[in-house]
Amino acid sequence: MDRGRCGKIHTVKKPTRASARAASCFEGILSFQSTTCAGRIALVPLILAVALGPGAAHSQTDDQAADEDLPALETIIVTAQRRDEDLQDVPIAVTALDETFLVRHDVQSIEDLSGFVPNLYATNSVNYGAAPMSIRGIGGANGGGNFFNDEPVAVYLDEMYIGRLSFSTSDLVDIESIQVLRGPQGSLFGRNATAGALLVQPARPTAEPEGYLRLRFAGHGERRVLGALSGPLTENLLARLAFGYTDVDGWGENTFTGEDVNGREDKTVRLSLAWQPSTEVTAELMLERSDQEANPATINVAPVAPGQPSSPFIRRDDLDEALDDAEYSFDEPSVNETDATNAVFTLSWKLGDATLTAVTGYRDYQLLGKQDSDSTRFTLFTNGGAIDSRQLSQELRLSGNDDNAFVWTVGAYHYGEDTDVVFDINNFQGLFGAGTQARFDARQRLDSWAVFADAGYAFTDRLSLTLGGRFSTEEKRFDNKQTVWTIGESIPLPIDLGPFPAGSRIPGGAAVVDPPVFSSVADFDNFSPRAVVEYELLPKMLTYASYSEGFKSGGFISFGLSPAFAEEEVQAFEIGVKSTLFQRRLRLNAAGFSYDYTNLQVRLPVPTGGVTIDNAGAARVRGLEFEGSLLVSDRLRLDGNIAFLDTELEKFDTQQVPEDLMFVLGAPIPLESVNAAGNELTRAPEISLFASLQYAVDLGKDFEGLFELAYRYQDDVFFLETNQGRNTFKGGSANRLDLRFALHPYRRPWDAALYVNNLNDDRTITQVTALGSYPNAAVSPPRQYGVEFTYRWH
Numbered sequence: 001m002d003r004g005r006c007g008k009i010h011t012v013k014k015p016t017r018a019s020a021r022a023a024s025c026f027e028g029i030l031s032f033q034s035t036t037c038a039g040r041i042a043l044v045p046l047i048l049a050v051a052l053g054p055g056a057a058h059s060q061t062d063d064q065a066a067d068e069d070l071p072a073l074e075t076i077i078v079t080a081q082r083r084d085e086d087l088q089d090v091p092i093a094v095t096a097l098d099e100t101f102l103v104r105h106d107v108q109s110i111e112d113l114s115g116f117v118p119n120l121y122a123t124n125s126v127n128y129g130a131a132p133m134s135i136r137g138i139g140g141a142n143g144g145g146n147f148f149n150d151e152p153v154a155v156y157l158d159e160m161y162i163g164r165l166s167f168s169t170s171d172l173v174d175i176e177s178i179q180v181l182r183g184p185q186g187s188l189f190g191r192n193a194t195a196g197a198l199l200v201q202p203a204r205p206t207a208e209p210e211g212y213l214r215l216r217f218a219g220h221g222e223r224r225v226l227g228a229l230s231g232p233l234t235e236n237l238l239a240r241l242a243f244g245y246t247d248v249d250g251w252g253e254n255t256f257t258g259e260d261v262n263g264r265e266d267k268t269v270r271l272s273l274a275w276q277p278s279t280e281v282t283a284e285l286m287l288e289r290s291d292q293e294a295n296p297a298t299i300n301v302a303p304v305a306p307g308q309p310s311s312p313f314i315r316r317d318d319l320d321e322a323l324d325d326a327e328y329s330f331d332e333p334s335v336n337e338t339d340a341t342n343a344v345f346t347l348s349w350k351l352g353d354a355t356l357t358a359v360t361g362y363r364d365y366q367l368l369g370k371q372d373s374d375s376t377r378f379t380l381f382t383n384g385g386a387i388d389s390r391q392l393s394q395e396l397r398l399s400g401n402d403d404n405a406f407v408w409t410v411g412a413y414h415y416g417e418d419t420d421v422v423f424d425i426n427n428f429q430g431l432f433g434a435g436t437q438a439r440f441d442a443r444q445r446l447d448s449w450a451v452f453a454d455a456g457y458a459f460t461d462r463l464s465l466t467l468g469g470r471f472s473t474e475e476k477r478f479d480n481k482q483t484v485w486t487i488g489e490s491i492p493l494p495i496d497l498g499p500f501p502a503g504s505r506i507p508g509g510a511a512v513v514d515p516p517v518f519s520s521v522a523d524f525d526n527f528s529p530r531a532v533v534e535y536e537l538l539p540k541m542l543t544y545a546s547y548s549e550g551f552k553s554g555g556f557i558s559f560g561l562s563p564a565f566a567e568e569e570v571q572a573f574e575i576g577v578k579s580t581l582f583q584r585r586l587r588l589n590a591a592g593f594s595y596d597y598t599n600l601q602v603r604l605p606v607p608t609g610g611v612t613i614d615n616a617g618a619a620r621v622r623g624l625e626f627e628g629s630l631l632v633s634d635r636l637r638l639d640g641n642i643a644f645l646d647t648e649l650e651k652f653d654t655q656q657v658p659e660d661l662m663f664v665l666g667a668p669i670p671l672e673s674v675n676a677a678g679n680e681l682t683r684a685p686e687i688s689l690f691a692s693l694q695y696a697v698d699l700g701k702d703f704e705g706l707f708e709l710a711y712r713y714q715d716d717v718f719f720l721e722t723n724q725g726r727n728t729f730k731g732g733s734a735n736r737l738d739l740r741f742a743l744h745p746y747r748r749p750w751d752a753a754l755y756v757n758n759l760n761d762d763r764t765i766t767q768v769t770a771l772g773s774y775p776n777a778a779v780s781p782p783r784q785y786g787v788e789f790t791y792r793w794h
């Protein structure tokens with residue numbers, strides 16, 4: 001009954017008992033690049049072919065006569081081209097993370113993926129369920145903030161596209177795999193995938209009864225319970241019930257209130273059904289409900305005091321000490337409450353040599369949030385709001401395979417979304433001391449339609465060509481009403497202001513701005529083509545070259561009454577090589593890419609509160625990535641990745657806060673025009689690295705131990721496109737070391753593990769958001785010790 005949709009991982013050779021554990025972690029990654037990488041990208045396949053060619057040919061011969069008992073790297077099946085394929089046969093840069101990897105590396109949400117995947121940068125959530133991420137230097141609006149802006153990294157849950165950032169902090173419960181597709185995926189995965197796509201696949205029902213219960217207890221008051229029950233209900237009906245509960249007290253202290261911060265409580269339950277009335281028809285239904293209550297906190301990077309002029313580019317003297325001690329100090333409690341209901345119905349029908357697949361998805365999402373914008377013990381700047389969003393999607397695909405020589409997919413897609421946002425910005429220092437509250441009551445109705453096709457033909461056993469494309473059309477209907485009124489009484493006015501003469505005071509509750517509803521409609525159309533040439537340079541060494549285009553629709557700004565900003569487009573070139581060598585003990589993949597963006601959408605702060613979205617005229621991205629896994633012996637395994645990135649804004653005239661200007665937080669200030677051409681993109685580390693070592697130890701006839709040491713590094717990053725504030729709007733390099741020891745009985749259905757996350761206690765700023773033009777930072781969690789116990793039954 002398995003339709004083989006996403007990220008299955010198979011072991012193709014039978015390893016020894018000791019090596020089975022070491023071989024269960026899948027592909028790592030190895031990558032490098034330099035600032036002159038553009039001229040070196042084309043050399044990657046040639047260099048690998050020359051360096052490894054004789055070994056590759058010899059490896060093929062060895063494989064044919066290899067002992068079946070020798071350990072070997074697992075075969076990874078992915079669906080990056082909407083069909084089941086070996087990862088090594090897919091001409092796309094893909095990283096597949098299975099359930100074993102996610103558990104072993106404590107990946108509890110998408111934001112935890114940062115550093116494990118080449119050129120994937122994810123931030124810690126600041127609030128409103130938003131943890132923006134970027135792939136290869138391209139990401140959504142830094143810090144979120146604009147609740148109607150589409151993300152360039154498309155996220156799919158069980159093949160259902162999820163709009164906005166609403167899934168980025170959701171608890172990952174009973175997940176079978178996560179595939180990360182890097183580069184524009186507009187042809188097959190559609191909406192707004194200009195940077196890449198994340199395919200999250202929950203575990204599916206099984207034909208045999210099975211289940212597990214996992215308990216985790218860790219520092220910062222973390223208690224986590226996960227489990228699942230799976231098996232047949234009738235001869236043709238399978239079911240799986242999964243559940244998860246996580247409670248974290250918090251890993252920081254608000255010294256002003258004495259309360260813990262950065263805590264959360266997650267509750268998730270999921271029911272999956274699979275029905276196969278005949279060999280030709282399979283129907284699956286996934287129903288999921290999740291709730292989260294959290295109190296994420298940010299720390300003020302620049303000094304702020306009531307009525308005192310300062311600069312957002314001056315760093316607090318005690319910031320490093322506050323980071324080390326995880327100490328925050330603010331008066332307004334942080335609130336983040338989310339409720340989500342997901343439903344996906346998938347019907348698959350075999351029609352001779354073709355298969356018709358229909359995927360219907362529905363998501364209902366609500367959020368209630370509140371944040372201290374100034375992140376101080378003073379009542380200066382706060383915000384709060386509510387989001388209510390509903391989406392309904394339908395995809396129809398017809399695919400076929402003609403003796404593997406001609407494979408094709410055609411389809412149609414519709415996505416509809418209704419989103420309502422009510423948001424308040426309280427500026428207690430505005431309007432001559434009276435303070436103002438600005439309320440934005442906005443709603444957007446979105447309709448998106450698309451048709452797509454993708455077809456590949458193998459001219460020979462070694463040469464093939466794939467052509468594809470997607471035509472999309474979208475309509476966004478937007479309404480917004482902005483109302484501003486005073487919070488308290490002002491000081492005597494120094495000038496005449498509307499109906500209030502000089503010397504008078506504006507009373508509290510007086511409406512300052514109360515315009516009519518702003519309404520507008522925007523339409524966007526795009527055709528995104530894709531072309532790929534594949535050539536098997538040597539046995540088990542695939543080389544490829546691809547050209548693709550991507551499109552992210554324009555839209556409207558939550559905070560303001562402005563016309564729509566323009567759509568974002570990208571032209572992407574990529575070449576790569578994928579090789580499996582030395583009796584399947586070594587997997588080494590490489591990719592080089594070059595992107596040119598037009599109308600890149602960037603987030604800009606507004607000094608009096610809120611954000612705006614603007615289009616940079618042009619930007620370019622260049623980079624190289626290598627990925628590798630090596631079985632050194634039947635007990636020792638190495639995985640790793642290193643990636644280099646070179647990004648540049650080529651055309652962007654914008655405005656910025658003058659660096660030498662001193663002003664009061666929340667006050668209107670004059671901005672200066674600036675040409676940002678030549679600047680780096682935000683959240684685009686030039687170097688990133690992941691390395692993992694696993695060593696299996698035989699502890700006698702009954703037990704085996706598995707040691708794992710994992711290291712992640714990401715270079716420093718900017719958080720403003722103007723590249724200002726190297727002391728305040730820039731995150732330092734991140735170095736994190738994780739250690740884990742797991743005990744596995746050979747004959748008993750349980751295992752236990754001790755682990756330390758962030759052994760070196762690295763405290764890094766992962767995101768800086770300009771609120772009222774002043775920097776507020778999210779910080780990586782400190783060191784954490786934990787223990788985990790899992791019991792399985794069959």
